[in-house]
Amino acid sequence: MSDHEYSILDHDRGRIFQYIGTGITILATLYAASWGLLGQLVTRIFPSVWGFVPKTLDSGVAFAVLYFAFNRWFWRNWVCRKLFGFHNVSGEWSVAGTTLGPAEALPQGGEPRQWAGNVKINQQWTKIGVHLRTKTSESFSLSAAVKDHDGEALLMYSYSNEPAARARTADGLQVHRGYCELRFSEDGKSASGWYFNNMGRVTYGEMALTKIDRRT
Known part of the structure; x- marks a missing residue:
């Protein structure tokens, strides 16, 4: 699964860069007092270089480290999520899952068709990837957005579905595109929503998700 960029609606990522930049400014102030570790080391070896290069290099490394750590881990912190309105899904x-229609996609009698699967969501602050796998196919998200909905997370994403070889030949399934919306509970342990498929397979239905706790 390849992760891709996504939108966090009603959230200005520029504010985060501003805070990271503020942190770098504080570090630069410490460097000005000759407290930068790299600066001290270089000063001992190359005294004439201390005027510019070590401070610039230290600041660049510090920004890269702070940004990487925030993007991968810090944003999941409860304080950060509450302060900036993040949701971790x-x-x-x-x-x-339940296929609700259209009628030609349902068994004889028109009863909704049940199906089951597993979905894995990789999420960072800037990237996300949604991978759904069933017995007959698997789908991968192409674009996505997350927004706050009365304290709960609403995940909206489009995807491409690829049927397994046996499903292509036995059931006539074709590669298709779709769209899904999932609303996650505040405790992050369940979600529910709906989906529809098109461009190769015209179906629609609903989904209920339960988080798998790997610690048990």
Whole structure:
């Protein structure tokens, strides 16, 4: 699964860069007092270089480290999520799906068709990837957005679905595109929503997700 960029609606990522920049400014102030570790080391070896290069290099390294750490880990912190309105929907989930229509996609009698699968969501501050796997196919997200919905997370994403070889030949399934919306509970342990497929397979239905706790 390849992760891709996504939108966090009603959230200005520029504020985060501003805070990181503020942190770098504080570090630069310390460097001005000759407290930069790299600067002290270089000063001992090459005294004439201390005027510019060590401070610039230290600041660049500090920004890269702070940004990497925030993007991968810090944003998941409860304080950061509450302060900036982030929602963490990452993890593995069991899926109970129901195909509701159209009529030609349902068994004889028109009863909804049940299906099951697992979905894995990789999420960082800037990237996300949603991978759904069932017995007959797997889908990968192409674009996505997350927004706050009355304290709960609403994940909206488009995807491409690739049927397994046996499903292509036996069931006539074709590669298709779709769209899904999932609303996650505040405790982050469950979600529910709906989906529809098109461009190769016209179906729609609903999904219920339950988080898989790997610690048990």
